Amino acid sequence: MNKEIKSIRGMYDYFPKDLKIWNYIEIIFKEVLNSYxxxxxxxxxxxKTEIFKRAIGNVTDVVEKEMYSFNDRKGxxxxxxxxGTVGCVRAIIQNNLLQKSNKFWYLGPMFRYERPQKGRYRxxxxxGAEVFGLETEDIDLEIIILTNRLWKRIGIDSFITLExxxxxxxxxxxxxxxxxxxFLKKREYLLDEDCKRRLYTNPLRILDSKNQDIQNLLKEAxxxxxxxxxxxxxxxxxxxxxxxxHGIKYKCNPHLVxxxxxxxxxxxxxxxxxxxxxxxxxxxxxxxxxxxxxxxxKTPAIGFAIGIERLVLLVKSLKIxxxxxxxxxxxxxxxxxxxKCHAINLSEEIRxxxxxxxxxxxxxxxxxxxxIKNAISSLxxxxxxxxxxxxxxxFFLVKDLKxxxxxxxxxxxxxxxxxxxxx
Ligand code: ATP
Ligand code: MG
Numbered sequence: 001m002n003k004e005i006k007s008i009r010g011m012y013d014y015f016p017k018d019l020k021i022w023n024y025i026e027i028i029f030k031e032v033l034n035s036y037x038x039x040x041x042x043x044x045x046x047x048k049t050e051i052f053k054r055a056i057g058n059v060t061d062v063v064e065k066e067m068y069s070f071n072d073r074k075g076x077x078x079x080x081x082x083x084g085t086v087g088c089v090r091a092i093i094q095n096n097l098l099q100k101s102n103k104f105w106y107l108g109p110m111f112r113y114e115r116p117q118k119g120r121y122r123x124x125x126x127x128g129a130e131v132f133g134l135e136t137e138d139i140d141l142e143i144i145i146l147t148n149r150l151w152k153r154i155g156i157d158s159f160i161t162l163e164x165x166x167x168x169x170x171x172x173x174x175x176x177x178x179x180x181x182x183f184l185k186k187r188e189y190l191l192d193e194d195c196k197r198r199l200y201t202n203p204l205r206i207l208d209s210k211n212q213d214i215q216n217l218l219k220e221a222x223x224x225x226x227x228x229x230x231x232x233x234x235x236x237x238x239x240x241x242x243x244x245x246h247g248i249k250y251k252c253n254p255h256l257v258x259x260x261x262x263x264x265x266x267x268x269x270x271x272x273x274x275x276x277x278x279x280x281x282x283x284x285x286x287x288x289x290x291x292x293x294x295x296x297x298k299t300p301a302i303g304f305a306i307g308i309e310r311l312v313l314l315v316k317s318l319k320i321x322x323x324x325x326x327x328x329x330x331x332x333x334x335x336x337x338x339x340k341c342h343a344i345n346l347s348e349e350i351r352x353x354x355x356x357x358x359x360x361x362x363x364x365x366x367x368x369x370x371x372i373k374n375a376i377s378s379l380x381x382x383x384x385x386x387x388x389x390x391x392x393x394x395f396f397l398v399k400d401l402k403x404x405x406x407x408x409x410x411x412x413x414x415x416x417x418x419x420x421x422x423x
Contacts, residue, residue, distance in 0.1 A: 010114070010122030021312050021321055026107070028153045029127055036146050038103040038129055043087040045109065049077040055086045055290055057261025059201040066112040080111035083260070084128040085287065085303050086294075093296035098132055105129040107308075119278025119310045130303035132291065137239040139302055140266045140286065144248060147270060147282055147304060155320050156272075156311075160281060162249065164268045165256035166236035167204075168228035170289070176227035177203055183221050190217055207255040210277060215255075223254050232265055239266060262287040266302070272314050281314065282306040324379070328360035329422060331380035333371045335387035342386050346396075346411075353415060357422055376401060381421060384414070 007013065014022065030040075049069045056063050068080040081087055084106050092098055107127045114120055129146075131139050144162065151157040167173065181203050188196065195206045195214055207218060225233075243250055250268075258267050267285035275281075284304025291299040315321065330350060334343040340363075347359045360378060362371050375383045385397040396414050398407045400421070409417055 008122065010116035012121060012123070016325055018312060018316075020325060021315055022308065024321065025154060025308070025311060025315070026127075029107075029150060032146065032149050032153060033105045033129065036103070036142065038105045038131075038146075041088065041091065041104045041106050042108070043081075043084065043091055043106060045081055045111075046078045047081055047087050047090065049079040051090055051294065052079050052082065052086055055089070055260075055262055055294060056083070057202075060261055061202075061205075061259055062112060064201075066114055068111045068113055082112045083110055084108070084126055084305060085130060085260075085262070085290070088128070088130050088303075089290055089294050089296070089301070092132060093291065093294060098291075098296065098299055102133045103129070103131045117278070119275055119307075119313060121309060125308040126305040127308060128303060128305040130301060132299050132301045134302070135288065135300035137235050137242065137266070140235075140239050141242045141246070141248075143284065143302055143304055144243065144250075144268065145246060147284075147306075148248060150306075151270070154311075154315065156314055156318065159274055159314065159318060160270050160272045161251065162268060162270055163251050163253040163256050164236075164239070164243075164266065165224075165253050166228055166232055166265055167224060167257055167263060167267055167285075168232045169264050172228045172232060173204065173224070176222065176224050179222045179227070180204070180206075180224075187217060204257045205259065208257050208259075218255060224257075225254055235265060258283065258285055262290040262293075264288055268304075272310075274314055274317050275310060278310060280307070281310050326380075327358070327378040328375075328380045329357045329382070330359045330418065331375035331378060331383045332359065332361045333368070333375065333383060333385050334361070335368060335385070339386045339388065339391060342391055346384065346386070350415075350418060354418060354422065357418070372399075382418075 049067070052067060053063055062082050067082055069077055071077055088104060088106065105128065108125065109123050110126050111123055113122060116122060129143070131143065148157065151160050181199060184191065184199055184203065184206065188199065190213070191199065192211055192214065195209055195211070198205050206214065209215065240252070256267055256269060263285040265286040265288065268283070269280045270282040271279045272281055273279065282304055284302070286300070286302045288300040291297070291301055332343045332347055334340050343361050347361055350357060350359055360380065362374060366374070372383065381400070381402055383399040383401065385399070390396055395408045395410050398409050398414060398417060400407070407417065
């Protein structure tokens with residue numbers, strides 16, 4: 001194929017079969033978010049590069065290697081957003097939205113220059129939610145209960161598990177980082193290349209390594225939880241107690257850390273064992289100093305993001321939805337070009353009366369048998385046939401493909417029949 005008309009590596013087209021699942025998921029998500037009074041916001045896909053660098057952290061994978069950044073015509077350095085939280089914080093500071101409402105959600109594409117593989121793409125969609133102004137663990141719990149409800153509503157709750165951890169405050173982590181680096185330096189020869197690099201840039205990320213040898217090595221390592229302040233520890237304990245009380249199943253994973261610098265205190269991930277290496281469907285946590293660091297007044301915050309493609313992969317692997325797409329409900333076939341007008345008029349009249357029906361007119365130059373075959377494969381419920389004879393006598397020939405019955409109906413009768421069938 002001509003190379004120039006191929007899409008960019010790691011960026012995919014989405015087709016109707018998959019989009020049927022996407023739309024179903026979206027409808028459920030919107031319903032659930034609405035039921036918790038989270039309000040939608042839509043944000044630009046491009047932001048100034050500087051805000052990501054400052055917020056996400058210069059030595060994180062995202063900022064170091066994964067951002068799509070470029071200069072615009074005036075020389076401003078811009079970035080295709082790699083995640084949604086930073087833009088959301090920028091927007092609420094800029095628009096003074098902190099007082100008005102404190103729970104938001106958004107859905108849209110994100111961009112990261114990563115190595116494409118199953119569940120990891122260069123353009124992918126996230127549904128995210130962010131809550132501002134609440135510092136107690138009640139909101140951590142609400143977010144976890146809310147996400148749990150999403151899984152239940154879609155029917156994947158038994159295939160996905162929750163891991164939680166507390167990564168304390170920045171100050172707590174400074175001391176811990178020193179201890180961890182000390183421990184790992186003594187064993188540097190055992191580290192893989194990635195971890196060696198991280199030892200000097202972002203050592204906490206080593207905790208989260210997928211390499212089993214590294215995980216074994218870490219069994220002896222100092223534990224972050226031992227360096228966390230009393231108040232942070234309390235926050236986490238309270239959250240765990242509340243989860244127990246509300247019947248939320250979870251696992252404490254002391255090695256769970258997040259890839260972006262702005263997180264603190266509670267972090268969590270929902271994982272599935274059905275997806276292979278890219279198994280995190282939803283990730284989130286608190287970021288209590290980000291609003292202030294980005295120039296707003298001190299405001300605690302928490303959020304999460306769901307990777308929609310991974311969720312769709314999971315839903316597909318579980319075969320929760322049938323992949324059959326009904327292309328039409330009513331299939332109109334006209335015989336002879338002079339009857340095309342009647343077909344169009346009739347279809348418009350039906351749409352006026354029944355706006356939800358899907359009405360398809362076959363405009364192809366095919367013989368009748370072929371057109372009927374197409375109607376059947378489009379999973380239409382009824383076919384309406386319009387030929388000279390029908391027009392002359394003022395009726396329509398209607399085939400009910402499900403009941404396997406045929407009717408000759410006046411327009412009025414046809415309209416009633418449609419109502420009866422599709423009520
Ligand atoms: P991972 O450990 O999988 O790289 P991350 O820590 O980079 O995840 P976040 O920035 O927390 O991920 O993003 C939240 C969610 O968005 C992830 O859990 C995942 O479901 C999804 N996600 C992240 N990066 C990608 C990607 N490149 N392609 C598809 N989905 C992604
Ligand atoms: Mg990542």
